[in-house]
Amino acid sequence: MCRFLCLLLLPILLFSASIKPFKWNDGESFLTFLERKKLPLAIYYNLDKEDQKLTEDIPYNANCQMLLNDKHLIQQILIPVNDELQLQIYLTPKRKYGLKVVPIISETHSEVLYLPIQSVPYDDILNATGSKNLAATFVKMFKGKVNFKSDLKVGDPLVLVYDQKYRLGKPFSMPEIHGAMIDMGGKHFAMYRHSDGRFYDAKGGQYEKFLFKAPICSPRITSGFTKSRWHPVLHRYRAHVGVDFGARPGTPILATGEGKICFEGFSRGYGNTIKIHHSNGYISLYAHQKAFKSGIHLGSSVKQGDVIGYVGSTGLSSGPHLHFGMYIGSTPIDPLSVMKKKTEGFSGKERRVFLAIRDKLDRIFRQKLSSKPVAHKYVDFQDIYYVDSGTFKPKPF
Ligand SMILES: [Zn+2]
Missing domain, CATH: 3.10.450.350 (Nuclear Transport Factor 2; Chain: A,)
Incomplete structure (x- = not known):
């Protein structure tokens, strides 16, 4: 990981370049964004499936940064996908664009x-x-x-x-x-x-x-929540913003708490998906469903424990399981941290x-x-930007 970091992230001082902060548009897909910025769509198509899926996780209003040179050519764009990982679009010395998933320096x-x-x-x-x-x-x-x-x-x-x-x-x-x-x-x-x-x-x-209550009877966790993990075999950063419960196809899926259905539909990655909006701003997500329970529609009110659908393997899924996510607004949190505990x-x-x-x-x-200290004052730290450059030699740690 250290080698990876020092190869990719080398801070340089920028004199003629300019930084443009911007917010990710609500609902904009990564491909539309590339088109709008006149960037090659190959940036997206050259990614593997998992990294393509990660681009769907970009939260709306995400605080992004764009670095332009004195000729207004895009040198780099940083797009956070959660609070630990970000997408880095960069221009190589050979004037080609690439994309990497890198940890957020914080x-x-x-x-x-x-x-x-x-x-x-x-x-x-x-x-x-x-x-x-x-x-x-x-x-x-x-x-x-x-x-x-x-x-x-x-x-x-x-x-x-x-x-x-x-x-x-x-x-x-x-x-x-x-x-x-x-x-x-x-x-x-x-x-x-x-x-x-x-x-x-x-x-x-x-x-x-x-x-909240478990979304399935006798739950068996097969994969936990992580915002950033280094995959030792793929040599890449991965994130899993939910908990996977292993279960037979057709197992009833239960509403984790009282709320209103705020999404019911199909997404490429998550397959048949339901989202429930709870009070306090929590949103729960149930992915890869085989089918929704009849009578469950957008806007339906549900109580804790109500059946909303059935376990399946739709979308990008390796086998039948329930992917269960929990969000505060658009920020994913570990669902287990808000589950009922006796x-x-x-x-x-x-x-x-x-x-x-x-x-x-x-x-x-x-x-x-x-x-009785003086009321806390917000300190504005000096901005530090990290720019990818293939021309620098890696510094040994
Ligand atoms: Zn999952």
């Missing part, structure tokens, strides 16, 4: 936000950090626990402890929140992220009321782990509250 910063409320938490967090994801996650964490409208006053402080990834100097992907606290007139409310990735209050009670408070070793996490976060909260 930096993770651990940040602590201290903020006295000015208007409402969502607006204040967005103004301070520029991150909609952070603001929305914070509000979601305290939903049903506290009433911001009636209990919160101007000047009440909040503290957020989180990791944020930066790509090309800008925050991207979902922030990973470790804990958050809000002080309302001297009354503290805090939420802590346990090692299982879920949020709990100080007593270890779970806040997430909205939990916990009645922590005990034994798990309790000790939780208490250690809680106490560590409480120390950070206390320290920030007593030192």
Whole structure:
């Protein structure tokens, strides 16, 4: 992997070139994009099936970058497909275009936000950090626990402890929140992220009321969720943005939670596919179905556990299985992280782990509250661009 990286990614300083950021058009296919940019369609047709499939994963509104030389010739385009992999279209010294799937170069910063409320938490967090994801996650964490409208006053402080990834100097992907606290007139409310990735209050009670159920009876996982993995045989980067459940053809597929059917149709990669829009912005996806259950249509409401279709092998599939995906908006998340889990408070070793996490976060909260730092300011990192060039010699690591 190291050899791969140093062969491909060599940073150079750019003086005459210009960078054009742009957003991926909603619903635009990769081929249409190439046509529009007057790039050779061979870029797509020369890819193998798996990489072609990856181009279907480009989320709408993805933040892309285009590098042009002084003659406005496209030198490079970077298109993220998820928060770890991106497509890199590049011009070789022989003036031919190629495409590679490369890891996204990102930096993770651990940040602590201290903020006295000015208007409402969502607006204040967005103004301070520029991150909609952070603001929305914070509000979601305290939903049903506290009433911001009636209990919160101007000047009440909040503290957020989180990791944020930066790509090309800008925050991207979902922030990973470790804990958050809000002080309302001297009354503290805090939420802590346990090692299982879920949020709990100080007593270890779970806040997430909205939990999903397995989409199949007696589930057997044959392939897990990964945003980036190096395939040792193919020598390529691959992603699997869902969980595969092995099952006999015809096995009923169950709605993972209550919601509305927001897609029912055929896609080249996923075959017969249903998507369900749940509350809280979650979308679940059920691919490779043999058939849909009759009466299930676009716009139908379903309850948790309702049969929606039957396991099959349609689309690009090696055998009968259910590919099950879960998304927040257009961002894929690990479905298993939001599945129902039976916990009645922590005990034994798990309790000790939780208490250690809680106490560590409480120390950070206390320290920030007593030192009353200046409200966090968003730091704009210097942009770094990586350009492929076959003329440079690889630097040994
Ligand atoms: Zn799959």
